[in-house]
Amino acid sequence: xxxxxxxxxxxxxxxxxxxxxxxxxxxxxxxxxxxxxxxxxxxxxxxxxxxxxxxxxxxxxxxxxxxxxxxxxxxxxxxxxxxxxxxxxxxxxxxxxxxxxxxxxxxxxxxxxxxxxxxxxxxxxxxxxxxxxxxxxxxxxxxxxxxxxxxxxxxxxxxxxxxxxxxxxxxxxxxxxxxxxxxxxxxxxxxxxxxxxxxxxxxxxxxxxxxxxxxxxxxxxxxxxxxx
Amino acid sequence: xxxxxxxxxxxxxxxxxxxxxxxxxxxxxxxxxxxxxxxxxxxxxxxxxxxxxxxxxxxxxxxxxxxxxxxxxxxxxxxxxxxxxxxxxxxxxxxxxxxxxxxxxxxxxxxxxxxxxxxxxxxxxxxxxxxxxxxxxxxxxxxxxxxxxxxxxxxxxxxxxxxxxxxxxxxxxxxxxxxxxxxxxxxxxxxxxxxxxxxxxxxxxxxxxxxxxxxxxxxxxxxxxxxxxxxxxxxxxxxxxxxxxxxxxxxxxxxxxxxxxxxxxxxxxxxxxxxxxxxxxxxxxxxxxxxxxxxxxxxxxxxxxxxxxxxxxxxxxxxxxxxxxxxxxxxxxxxxxxxxxxxxxxxxxxxxxxxxxxxxxxxxxxxxxxxxxxxxxxxxxxxxxxxxxxxxxxxxxxxxxxxxxxxxxxxxxxxxxxxxxxxxxxxxxxxxxxxxxxxxxxxxxxxxxxxxxxxxxxxxxxxxxxxxxxxxxxxxxxxxxxxxxxxxxxxxxxxxxxxxxxxxxxxxxxxxxxxxxxxxxxxxxxxxxxxxxxxxxxxxxxxxxxxxxxxxxxxxxxxxxxxxxxxxxxxxxxxxxxxxxxxxxxxxxxxxxxxxxxxxxxxxxxxxxxxxx
Numbered sequence: 001x002x003x004x005x006x007x008x009x010x011x012x013x014x015x016x017x018x019x020x021x022x023x024x025x026x027x028x029x030x031x032x033x034x035x036x037x038x039x040x041x042x043x044x045x046x047x048x049x050x051x052x053x054x055x056x057x058x059x060x061x062x063x064x065x066x067x068x069x070x071x072x073x074x075x076x077x078x079x080x081x082x083x084x085x086x087x088x089x090x091x092x093x094x095x096x097x098x099x100x101x102x103x104x105x106x107x108x109x110x111x112x113x114x115x116x117x118x119x120x121x122x123x124x125x126x127x128x129x130x131x132x133x134x135x136x137x138x139x140x141x142x143x144x145x146x147x148x149x150x151x152x153x154x155x156x157x158x159x160x161x162x163x164x165x166x167x168x169x170x171x172x173x174x175x176x177x178x179x180x181x182x183x184x185x186x187x188x189x190x191x192x193x194x195x196x197x198x199x200x201x202x203x204x205x206x207x208x209x210x211x212x213x214x215x216x217x218x219x220x221x222x223x224x225x226x227x228x
Numbered sequence: 229x230x231x232x233x234x235x236x237x238x239x240x241x242x243x244x245x246x247x248x249x250x251x252x253x254x255x256x257x258x259x260x261x262x263x264x265x266x267x268x269x270x271x272x273x274x275x276x277x278x279x280x281x282x283x284x285x286x287x288x289x290x291x292x293x294x295x296x297x298x299x300x301x302x303x304x305x306x307x308x309x310x311x312x313x314x315x316x317x318x319x320x321x322x323x324x325x326x327x328x329x330x331x332x333x334x335x336x337x338x339x340x341x342x343x344x345x346x347x348x349x350x351x352x353x354x355x356x357x358x359x360x361x362x363x364x365x366x367x368x369x370x371x372x373x374x375x376x377x378x379x380x381x382x383x384x385x386x387x388x389x390x391x392x393x394x395x396x397x398x399x400x401x402x403x404x405x406x407x408x409x410x411x412x413x414x415x416x417x418x419x420x421x422x423x424x425x426x427x428x429x430x431x432x433x434x435x436x437x438x439x440x441x442x443x444x445x446x447x448x449x450x451x452x453x454x455x456x457x458x459x460x461x462x463x464x465x466x467x468x469x470x471x472x473x474x475x476x477x478x479x480x481x482x483x484x485x486x487x488x489x490x491x492x493x494x495x496x497x498x499x500x501x502x503x504x505x506x507x508x509x510x511x512x513x514x515x516x517x518x519x520x521x522x523x524x525x526x527x528x529x530x531x532x533x534x535x536x537x538x539x540x541x542x543x544x545x546x547x548x549x550x551x552x553x554x555x556x557x558x559x560x561x562x563x564x565x566x567x568x569x570x571x572x573x574x575x576x577x578x579x580x581x582x583x584x585x586x587x588x589x590x591x592x593x594x595x596x597x598x599x600x601x602x603x604x605x606x607x608x609x610x611x612x613x614x615x616x617x618x619x620x621x622x623x624x625x626x627x628x629x630x631x632x633x634x635x636x637x638x639x640x641x642x643x644x645x646x647x648x649x650x651x652x653x654x655x656x657x658x659x660x661x662x663x664x665x666x667x668x669x670x671x672x673x674x675x676x677x678x679x680x681x682x683x684x685x686x687x688x689x690x691x692x693x694x695x696x697x698x699x700x701x702x703x704x705x706x707x708x709x710x711x712x713x714x715x716x717x718x719x720x721x722x723x724x725x726x727x728x729x730x731x732x733x734x735x736x737x738x739x740x741x742x743x744x745x746x747x748x749x750x751x752x753x754x755x756x757x758x759x760x761x762x763x764x765x766x767x768x769x770x771x772x773x774x775x776x777x778x779x780x781x782x783x784x785x786x787x788x789x790x791x792x793x794x795x796x797x798x799x800x801x802x803x804x805x806x807x808x809x810x811x812x813x814x815x816x817x818x819x820x821x822x823x824x825x826x827x828x829x830x831x832x833x834x835x836x837x838x839x840x841x
Contacts, residue, residue, distance in 0.1 A: 011236070015245040016481045024481055027533035028253070030564075044565060057240070085533070087253040205237070 003034075003078045004096040004105065005065045006226050009054060010089040011207075018053040025065055032081035037068040051105035051213055051225060052112070052178060055185070060210040061093070064226060066105050073097070094226060105213075109225055111159055112178040113212035114186045119169030119205040125197035127163045127170045132196060134161060141192050143184075154192065157184035159222075169205070175222070178213070231318070232326045238312040246482045247275035248309065250323035254478040254532065256292045256299070257324060264296040265403050268322050268332040268368065272347035273340075273759065275303045279478070280486035282540060283338055283374065287395050289474035297403055300324040300332075301478075304347040305354065307756055307763070313354055320355040329355035334406060335368040336399070337387075339376035342736035343729065343758035345383055349751040352386065359748060360385055361433050369419060371402065377430075378509055379688040379796040382736050382743035384432035389423055391430070392799060393462030394495070396471045398428045424456045428463025430799065431456060437741055437795075443782055445740060445793040461800045466838040468495060468514040475527045479534070488536035488569075489528045491521055493553065497542040498824045500831075501599070502610045502815050503641065505687035506542055508808075509801045512833045512840040513546075513825075518553050525557060529566055536567045546825075593632035593678070594625045600641055601651025607818040608643050610811070618655065623662045631672035633659060639706050639724075640684040640698030642815060649706045652679065653713040656720050663719075675719040681710060683730035687737050689801045691811035694788040697734040703727045728766040729758065734784035740795035743783075746772045802839070804832030 009016075016024070029036050029046050038044040051064035079095040086092055118126055133139060136155055143152040160175035176184040186208050194202050213225040229237070239245035260266070269288060271278030278284060284301070291299035300322035305313060312318070319328040329335060335357070337348055349359055358364050362385070372380055373391040380390050391398055402423060409419040420431040434456040438446040450456035465471045473492070480487065496513035497506065516524075525537055537557065539547075547553060557568045598618055600606045606613060622633055637652050656679050663675045683703055686695045707724050714722040736743060750772035757763040773780050788794065790809055797805070807830060814821060821829050833840045 010251075012249060012251040013481070015239065015249055020246075020481045024253075024479075027479060027535075030529075030533035030535065031253075031531065038565075085253075087251060087255075088257070089251045 001072050002066055002068050002098050002100060002102060003073075003075075004094075004098060004226060005067065005078075005082055005092060006094040006096075007063050007065065007086065007090055007092050009058075009060045009063055010091075011059050013087075013089045014057050014059050017056050018050070021054075022050070028082070028085040029067065031085040034067075034078060034081050035070045035073065037070040049104060049106055051109050054210065055187070055208075058208040058210060062210060062213050062226070064105050064213060068100070096226060105225060106180075108215040108228060109213055110177065110179050110216050111175055111214045111222060112210055113214070114172075114174045114176065115209045115211055116172040116174060116186055116190065117166070117169060117205075117207045117209070118172070118190075118203050120203045122194065122197070122199045122201070122203040123169045123205075125199055126190060126193045126203060127172065129193040129197040130161055130163055130172070133158075133193065139192060141188060143188060154184050154189065157182055158189065169203075175214075231321065231328065234316060234318055235321065235326060238309075238316055238318065241312055242309045243306065244275075244482070246480075247303065247306065248323070249481075250301075250326070252478045252480055254476050255301075255324055256288070258292075258298040260298070260325065260327075262295070263298045265298075265334065265406060266327070266332045267291055267297055267299040267334045267336060267403070268302050268329050269299055270302045270304070270329075270335060270337045270348075270351055271340075272304050272337060272344040272351060273757070274306050275480075276482075276484045278303045279480050279484040281338065281340065282490045282492060283395065285474050285477055285490070286472070286492075287336070287399055288478075289476065290396055290472040291399060291403070293472065294400070294403065296407070298324075300327070302329055302351070304344075304351050304757075310350060310354065310756070320351055330357055330367050332368045333410075334402075335370050337370065337372045339372050339374040339380060339383075341759060342376055342382075342733050343764075345736065345747055346751045346755045346758060348383065348386065349748065350756060361388055364388075365416065369406070373399075375505060375509060376737075378505070378799060378801055379737065379739070381432070381741050381795045382739040382747055384741045385744040387432065388420060389429055389431050391428055391463065392460060392801065393428045394465040394471075395463070396465050398426060398463040401426050402429065421455050424454075424460075426463075427461050430460040432741075435798070444789075445795060445797075447793065448795070448798045459798055459800050461836075462509075462802055464802070464836055464839060466514065468492075468516050469520045473516075473524055475524065476531045477528065477534075479532050486538065487534075488538055489525070489532060489534045490538050490540045491525060491528075492516065492540045493521060493544060493547050494541045498546065499543060499612065500610050500811070500821055500824060500829060502608070502691040502811055503599070503638065503684060503687070504542075505690050508689050508803050508831075510542065511802055511831060512836075515548060518549050518556065521553060522556055522560065526560070529561065529564065535565055536569065537561070538569050593634045593676070594622065594630050595634045595636070596621060597636040598655060599636065599638050600644075600648060601637060601653070601655055602648040603651075604818055605641055605644055605648040605651070607820050608815050609641055610815070610820050612820055612823060615655065615658070619658060619662060622659050623665075626663050626666050626671055629672045631663070631674050632676040632678075634678045634680065635659070637679065637681045638684045639681045639710075640703055642684075642692055642695045643818075644698070644706075646706065646709065649710060650713070652681065652710060653717070656714060657717050660717055660719055677717075677720045678723060679710075679714055679720055680723040681707065682725065683727050685730050685734045685737055688794065688796045689803065689808070691808045691815055693738065693794065693808065694790060694812055696787050697731065697784045699785065700727050700731065725761065729761065729764050731780070731784055732758065732764075732766070732769050735780045736783075738795070739783050742778060745776050746778050749776060802831075802833045802836060804830075804835075807831045 036046045047068035049066045075095050075097050083092045138153045139155040141154045142149045157177040163172045214222040215225045215228040217223040288299050291297050302322050357367050369388040371389040372387050373395050377390045405422050423429045424431050434451050434454040437448050440446050494515040496510045498513050501507050599611045686692045714720050750769050753768045755768050
């Protein structure tokens with residue numbers, strides 16, 4: 001069986017790289033009494049995957065770690081063991097046992113919701129660029145892919161965008177595509193907004209917080225990846 | 229913005245924000261409302277270095293076991309962070325709660341190497357604590373410990389207290405004295421007077437130092453009515469099994485220098501190498517039992533998730549039950565995929581069986597420290613190791629599948645000649661021949677012999693404390709000679725450093741209070757992180773010596789007279805000065821003194837009740 005662990009990454013730990021988080025989770029699993037399945041070979045490691053890498057500097061409510069077990073256990077046991085192995089700034093939210101045949105979470109991940117907060121000089125201009133962006137049918141931007149930089153139309157990858165003013169600045173709620181063949185990262189989107197607003201730099205205070213990872217249900221509606 | 233937000237806003241601008249982040253698994257959080265004593269523990273170097281230090285882990289754990297105390301960590305900000313903090317007027321803060329250091333009750337600083345002293349000044353300054361002890365009217369008391377505490381005279385003016393010896397118990401006792409002092413409402417200076425009643429606590433400001441006209445010390449005496457002792461004895465923890473050892477460790481997120489479980493198997497060393505300060509000041513040998521170590525290892529593996537254990541000590545091969553311990557460890561942890569490594573292996577220990585077992589789990593470079601190239605010079609330094617021992621060890625290792633050997637040497641040892649140094653070349657080539665004497669089909673490919681030669685630095689409380697450091701020209705000549713000769717041996721890498729840093733280290737290792745001004749001036753000229761060679765600014769140090777008209781050679785280049793009062797003579801590390809003198813004399817005659825497990829050398833430790841059973 002496999003266990004899906006959903007955990008948060010709080011602001012204090014936002015500078016941890018994905019690689020360091022991977023190492024950390026390997027160690028965290030060793031602190032549990034979970035029957036984790038290890039890879040074969042000279043240097044065995046736990047068989048585990050993340051649904052998605054979280055960029056350094058971002059925070060999240062919904063990271064998913066997918067771990068293979070060597071034997072079946074209950075969700076309660078998994079929850080209790082893992083919760084004790086994580087520090088306060090990486091708290092465990094939900095645990096789900098799935099069958100080995102359950103598709104890999106990274107394979108069925110389609111999109112993600114983000115809360116982007118902006119404050120300081122330029123924040124308002126960035127936010128004001130949203131309606132113009134939404135009115136376009138095509139917006140070309142240089143997107144970094146595995147094979148290098150590529151000119152891509154990012155407009156269709158932006159599924160939903162809305163902005164609100166807050167006490168301290170602005171917040172953009174964004175639903176953006178997040179799958180291997182089409183990913184729009186919020187920092188690229190902000191860069192495009194800033195360019196369209198004629199700004200040289202992004203506002204000084206930008207925070208990117210991931211609130212949901214989503215897949216598609218049978219009727220092609222977005223659905224919480226964790227329960228999909 | 230509160231302090232935490234202000235810190236966050238600069239972290240994006242620095243190289244390694246993880247250094248200032250905190251929030252690791254195993255770090256201790258408490259509610260300040262429940263806490264009586266707030267203790268900040270400063271390791272005066274960057275996070276990655278400080279987090280590899282076992283002493284800090286021990287004291288952090290011991291203090292945080294107390295409900296009335298919260299010990300938090302702080303490291304010296306790297307130069308980029310220092311600049312950001314100054315620009316944004318951020319005070320030095322603790323990692324756990326991000327509290328300004330100036331708000332703590334006590335600031336403990338560990339002195340691991342002399343060249344971290346400028347980092348102490350940086351840290352005090354960023355904390356907003358006046359550098360000089362005499363200028364402080366409130367804020368935390370500054371308490372130093374660690375090996376350099378045995379001669380912390382160069383930083384005497386900057387600290388309130390210096391703690392000599394084992395920290396486990398004395399640190400807790402000091403917390404109690406602090407609480408007593410605070411509830412008494414007495415003046416600030418009274419705390420120092422109360423603290424020096426504890427064995428192991430030294431308050432430099434309670435002593436007067438006078439000098440002869442030739443610059444040597446006339447006397448170091450307690451001030452009248454200070455209550456300070458004429459002689460400060462070190463604190464000693466006799467029972468290491470009973471002493472606290474952490475059963476939980478902080479698990480860092482990023483890479484640190486030693487990211488593994490460090491198990492101290494014993495403290496002290498019986499070898500008596502004459503250059504080695506650790507071998508003298510950590511006497512006597514005190515072992516942890518196999519049972520206690522196995523228990524600690526099991527708990528720590530479970531509590532931390534580490535997959536590697538290092539057995540730590542000054543000379544792990546000397547642990548009385550090493551084969552049993554190594555065997556038990558390997559058997560116990562092989563299924564849990566935990567690697568066990570022995571870092572400071574001695575070449576003359578009975579290590580063959582252990583070698584065979586460690587390779588089941590892990591095979592890193594075999595590290596050997598002959599220290600000197602010729603038998604004569606090894607006798608001078610009392611490194612009781614022969615060429616045959618060395619050759620046998622590497623032969624065994626090569627036979628068991630090792631192909632990488634590191635050999636550590638020193639240049640500039642007392643009485644050294646060019647011939648002694650050429651002995652290093654001879655040894656390296658003999659090691660190489662051992663490798664090739666094993667049939668190709670039976671040895672691991674890829675021979676790699678790393679020869680490292682550091683420059684000898686005389687240290688207080690060693691028989692070589694009277695010795696000068698070798699002059700720069702001769703050091704450079706001998707390094708060049710080695711470089712040339714070793715380059716002709718296939719498979720040998722030679723590592724060495726410019727002598728500038730070692731010279732500065734020698735000055736501060738054997739220095740006195742008059743160096744405080746030099747230190748402060750060098751720091752204000754911009755000296756930072758001397759231990760990082762790219763940061764070390766020899767020119768600025770020399771400028772500071774010049775401007776203050778202090779001759780560094782007075783400290784580093786002079787043979788001290790054996791009647792001279794040394795800057796640390798009022799401190800007692802357990803060993804007698806008489807013993808050191810005898811050893812200094814025997815060194816001149818190249819006479820060895822046997823390991824004291826084979827017969828007491830009367831070093832003086834027996835004066836301590838319960839020591840050296």
